[in-house]
Each structure stands twice: as structure tokens, then as C-alpha cells.
Amino acid sequence: MAKPSFAAKLIGGLAVGAVIATCVVMGLVWLLSRSSMGADMSGHGWVALLAGTVVSFIVAGVLTTVLVLGRRNGFDEGAHEIVWDTRHSDEA
DSSP states (O other): OOOOOHHHHHHHHHHHHHHHHHHHHHHHHHHHHHHSTTOOOOHHHHHHHHHHHHHHHHHHHHHHHHHHHHHHTTTTHHHHHHHHHHHSTTOO
């Protein structure tokens, strides 16, 4: 069996870190909601908060993936060259 690459280990570590960070933030929100002026959040509120957090992480992951893959495949080079040509057209 082949050893996992550095990138695979990094992605796995970041995923575990994101899950742990989410749990810590949710725990802090839960603690603060219990102690703040008697305000209490219903079960539906917790489900909504969890769903919003999960969807936000998924959207951030997808957008980051698109950014990295676009950069690797050179899709942003055309825009960079246009800006460079307009700024430095007299130097050529």
C-alpha cells in the first residue's frame, strides 16, 4: 500500500481541524446562549445554526478548490496579462 502524499495528509489534517474548530465554536455559542439574560434557543434554532455552519464550510471549500484548480490550470493568466499590458504599454 502506497504512503499518503503530503497534500493528502495536509487536507486530512485541515479537515479534522475544521471539524474541531466547528465543535468548539458551537460549544461556545451553546454556553453563551445559556448564560445570556435567560435567552434560550430552541432545537430548531440549533439545527439551523448547525446547518448554516456546515453549508458555509462546504461553500468555502468549494470556492477554495475552484480558486486553486483555476490557478493551477492557468485560467487567471489572461486577466493578469491584460492588466499588465495596459499598465506598461509604453515599456515594450
